[in-house]
Amino acid sequence: MNNPIAALDSLSLAFLVAAIAWAMTNKRSELGSGARVAIIATLITMILRDFSNVLQWTGVTQFFDQYLEDFIEILIPLFLGFFLYTFLQDKMVTSLKSSAQERQLILDSLSESLMFINRDLNIEWTNKAAEALFERSPNEMIGHKCHSILHNSDIPCDECPVIRAISSGRIEENEVSAFSAKTLHMTAHPVIGPTGRIIGALESVVDISPRKKMEQQLAGASKMEAIGKLAGGVAHDFNNILTAIIGFAECGIEEAQESPTEKQNPQLEALFKNIIESGQRAADLTQQLLAFGRRQILHPRIIDLNEIITGTLNMLSRMIGEDIDLRLNLADGAILLSADRAQIEQVIMNLAVNARDAMPNGGKIEIITQVTETVRNFADDPVHAPPGLYASIIIQDSGKGMEPDVLNKLFDPFFTTKNNGTGLGLSVTYGIVKQHGGWISAYSEKNIGSVFKVYLPMAHHEEPTQDPIMKIPGSVQLDGRGIGILIVEDEARILDFVSTSLTRRNFRVFTAETFSDGLKTFETVQDECQIVLSDVVLPDGSGVDLVEKIWAVKPSLSVILSSGYTEERAGLDRIRSSGFLYLPKPYPLTKLLSTISEAMQTNILNQDTPDVSQKPAIPLSEKKGIDQPVKKGNH
Template sequence: MRSATQTAIKTQRSFAIVSTPDRDQQTRTLSAELDVVGAFSDAVAAGRDVERALEEVLARCLYHADIERAAICVRATWRAGDPSSGFLVLASRGFANVPQALTTLAADREALRRASDDRTTVTTSADVMLIPLVSVDEVIGVLMLDTPRRAHWNGLVQGIARQVSAALALARRFERVEASERRAKTLMEHADEAIVVVSMDGTILETNRAAERLLGASTPGLVGRPYADFVRDLPTSGSMVALLSAVDGASAGTMQVTRPNGSTATVECTVGLVDVGDDCAYVTFLRDVSERNALAERLKGAQKLEAIGRLSGGVAHDFNNLLSVVISYADLLLADFADNEEVRLDLMEIRKAGTRAADLAKQILIFGRDEAPDRQFISLNDVVGSVDKLLRRLIGADIELTTSAAPDLGSVHADATHIHQVLMNLVVNARDAMPDGGRLRISTGNIDVMPGHEDPEIGLPAGRYVRLTVVDSGTGMDAATIAKIYQPFFTTKSPDRGTGLGLATVKAIVEQAGGKIRVTSQPGKGARFHVYLPRVDVPSVRRRNSSTMPAAVSGGHETVLVVEDEPQVRELLVDILDRAGYNVVEAANGGEALLIAEEERGPIHLLLSDLVMPRLNGDKLADRLRAMRPEMKVLFMSGYVDGRLPWRERISEGGRILPKPVTPAALVARVREALGPELRQQGGVS
C-alpha cells in the first residue's frame, strides 16, 4: 500500500505537467483517495477486522464520489460463499441487505463475466459500475457501486479498487495464518503429549491441557514460572539453554516431573526450536512413561518369577528327595538308639535341621506355585485363634501382641496351611523389625470395595473381601525398600536371620488365593500389612489337626511295588517298608515296574510310585498297571506337584499322594491307609 508521503511526492510531480483547472481537480481526487486510504489504515490500526475496515472505505467512497450504494464482493473461492452467485459480500453501504446486494450483482451476468473474467471495468444495464479487484494476476472479486455522477471521480474509484485489492490480499494471507494458528492450537490442546513452550531463559510461555494434567497445575499457574520448578534432573535455568540447544529436535532423555502436591512422574522429553515473534523459544514434548516403566518392571518381575518358579520346582523336588533320606534315616536311628541319650541328642539336631530345610523347600514350592493348594472354606478368625499361643512364644515377651477378631466374619476359599504360612511369615517379619520390643496387632474384618473406590496400585477391584491386618511398631521401611520387599531373596536382615523368601511367599500365596496385599510404612513408624481375600457366603469348616502322626502305626504283610528313580530314596523306602513287615518289590523306573508286574505271579496289593519320573510318569504307569491288575491300590509320592499334572483326578480314581520329604511314620501310616482295613484283616496272604 502506497504511503501518504509517496503519494504526495507523485502529486507534486504531476502538478508540473497539468493545467491549473486539471491540477485543482487532481488535487481533490488525490485528497479523496488519501482520505479513503487513511480511513482503511486507521481502521486496521485500531484493531478492527477487515470487514469493518472495508465498511469505512465504502463510507468515504460514497461521500467523495457522491453516490448512494457500494459493495465489496469476493469470489466464493476466496472464502466459503454463496453457491448461487459464486460471490459473497464482505462489506456494503446503501443496500437494504446483503441479498439485495447479491441480487444487484447478479442482475447483469454478462457484465459480471466481463468484470471477473476479462478484468474490465464495466457498467451494467442498471447503471452499476463493476471494477475488478486483482491480486497477483488473479481476480478475487469486484467493487460494485453506483456510477459516479461526475465522470472525473472514475479515477478515484479505480484507485480505491487498487487499495481494496491489496487489502483483500493481505486479509486472505492473514486469515490463512490465523486458520493455521487455530489448527495448531487445536492440535496442541488435544495432543496426548504434554507440550510446554519455554523461553530462551527457561521461563514457561505456554502449555496445553496434557501439560496441565502432567504438571499438576493450570496454565495460569504455569506461565511465567521457571521450567526447572517442575521438570527435575535439568541443569539450573542458566545452563538449561545449553542442554536444550544441544538436543534440538531430539530426545533430551528421561527426566523427573515434580508436581506442586509433591507427587512425581517419569517423563521422556523431546525438544524443538521455534520462532516466537522476534525471538526464539523451545517447544518441549513430555511423555509420561511412569506407567510404561511400571509395566516393564512388572513384566520383568513376572519373567523373573516364572524363571525362578520353574527352577524352584525342580530344585525343591530334588531337595525333598534328599531330605527324605536325611529325616527318615534320622528317625530310624532314633528308634535304634532309643537308650543312648547322647546319640539321640545328635540325631535330634540332624532331624531338626532337616525339618527346617523341608520348611524352606515348601516355601520355595509355594513361591514357585508348584504346590497345588488344598482349598477349603475357612475363617481367618479360626486361623488366628489356632496359632495365638504359638505366636506369643514366637515373638517373645518383649513384644505386646493384641488380636481383634471381627464378629460375623465371612469365609474365604483357601488352603488353611497356606494361610497359616502367610500369618506366620508376616508375624516373623514384624518381630524382626522390633529387635528392642514393641507392639504387634493382628485384626480381621469384612471389607466392601465399592465401584469407583478400587485400589489400582495393588490391582484390587471392586468386590467383597475379608481383610487380615498385621501392624507393628518397628523400624519401618522407606519407599525404595517397599518396592523390593516381594522380590525373591531380597532381605534387609543378616544372612543368618533371613532367606528373602518370606514376603515373596506371602504374596504368592495371597495371589494364588485370588487376593491382594498392600503395605504402608515409613522409616521409624512401623509397618502395616493388609491382606485382602475374596469373601464367600459359605460356612467355614474347622480342619482337624493332621500334623501329628499316631504314636504307633501297624505295618502289614502285603506286597508293595516301590517305583522311585532316585536310588537313595528308593533304598530308604524299601528299608522302612521292610521293617514294617511288608513284602517289597522295587523298580528304578516305569519300564522295570511293568516287567515286574508281568513276571510277578502273586498279587501286588499296592503301587507306591514317584509321580514325576523320566520317560514314564507315575500316573501313566498306574494306568497301565491297573489294566493288568485292576485290584491294585495306588499311592503316589512327589517332591512337588505341577499344576499341569492331573493328580487330583488320579486320587479320585483310587490313588493318593504322599508329599516328600517322607518320614517313616508318615510312610507306614499312608501305606496302611491306602491298603485299607480289609487287607489288614486278610493278613496280606498272597
C-alpha cells in the same frame, strides 16, 4: 446551508452519537483503540461544527466562524480517513488474535503437554496439559528456565533433549524421573525460524509413570515366578536327597540297636540322631522354599477367616508380647474361604511377627477383615485376579516403616534387613497367597507404619467343613507279613532306602524306576502285589497316570503317591480328588511305615468289599504293546 457539514441536522447527529456510543460500549464490538480515538475525534469535530452553526446563528463573530468552518472542513475528511485506517488495522489485529486464540484452544485440548523452549532455555509458551502436569500457572512457567520448572535445578540437566535438539536439528528424546517422582518421557522437536536458524524446540512431555509402574509390577511378578520355579526345583531335589539321608540315618539307628554288643559303637545311635535332626532342619527349610514356589500340597477346606483369626489370637498375643496393643476389627458374620487352614494361619503369623519386629519399643497392630468386591480395573490388582468377591486380611502396624528400596525387594526369598532374619517369612506368605489364587500388597511410610493387605477368593459353599481328626502315626513295629508292594521311584537312593526298610519288615518288595518300568513290573507281579507306592514325578510320565492305570486293572490295590512337590495346580487337584494316600517328601521312616500301615488297612477293607468294577486283571502290555515284562525286586 451549502456547507456539507451543515446538511446534518440535529436528528442525524443524535443518531450518530447513539451509534458510536453503542459501538464503543458494546462488549462484542471489535473496534480497537485507534478506531475509538478516530470516532471520538470525529464526534468532537461535529460538535464544533454545530457550535459554529450556533455562532453563525447568533451572529457573534463572522470572522471566527469563517476560520472555524475552514478548519472543520479539513478536519472531517482527515479524521474520517484516520478512522478508516485504524479500523482496518484493528480488524487485522483482531483476526490475527482470534486465530492465535483458536490455535491455543486446539493445543489446550491435547492431553499431551507441550512447551516451546527457546535457545536460552526459557519457556516461551505452554499448553494447558503442561500447566496441569507441572502444577503451575502460565505466568509461573513462561519466561522461566525449563530446568528450574521441570527439575527444580539452577543448571541445565545432563542429556537435556532440548539442548540436543537445538544443536543436532533432530528430534531428541529422553526419559526422566524428576518432577514429583513422576517418570516423564520428553521429546524435543527443533523449531526452525524464518531465516533457517533453529530458534528453539517444541518439547512434548508424556507422564509414563502408570505404564512404568505396570512394567515394574510385571517384571516383579515374572521375577517372582522365575525365583519360585528355581526354589521349587531346588527344593524338589533337596527333598529327594533328604529323604535318603534321613531314611538311611534311621536305618543306621535300627542297625545300631540290633547289632551284637561287641561290635556296637556306643555313640553310633546318637550320631545317627544328629544326622536325622539336621536333616529335619533342612527339610523344614525346603518346605518353606516349596511354599514360596507354590509347590506344596494344599489341603483346602471351607473355613471361616474370622474364626481362624480369633482362633490364633492367644498364640498371636503371646508371640507379639505385652508392649504391643493388638486390636481386631473383623467384618460381621463369617467370611468363608476354600483354603488350607494351616497355611492361612501361617500367613497371619508371618505378617504379625514382622509387624512386631518393626516395633521394638511397642506400638499398635490392627488386624482387619473385610469382604472386597473387585471389578475389572481394581486399583490394587496387578495380578490378573478375576473380578469377584475377595476376603481381605489387613494387618497394619505403627512401626518404623520401610524405605522404597526395601518395599521393592520385600517378597524376595532370603531378603532381610534383620540381623537374625531368614528373609523367608514374606516370600512364603507370597507363595501361599498366590497358591490360593489371591494376591498381597504392601504399603509403608517411614516412621509411620506399614500396611499389608492379603486378598483371597471367597468360597461359594455355605458351611465351614470340620477338620478331620488327626491320625496318630503308625508304629515303627510294622510286620509286612509277606504283603507285596510295588515301589516306583526314580531316585535310586530313596528306592534303596525304602526297599531295604520294607524288606527288613517282611514285605515282598518289587521296584521300578520309571513309568514304563512300573507298568511292566506290575504286569508280572500283579497277583502278589497289594500296595503300590509311586513317586508323582517320573522321568517318562506322571506317577498319577501310572497308578490310575494300575488301579483300573486291580481296584483292590492300595495306592500311595509320594512327591516332593507337584508341578502345577491341576496335579495337586488330581492327587486330592483321586482319594489315594499321599506321602509328602522328605518322609522319615516312621511316616513311611505309618502310611503303609494305613494302606494295609485299606487293603484289607478293599479285599472284603466285592469288586464292583469286575475288571479282569489283563496284562497291560497286551493293551499297550509293551514288550515281555521283566520282573524286578527284592524278595
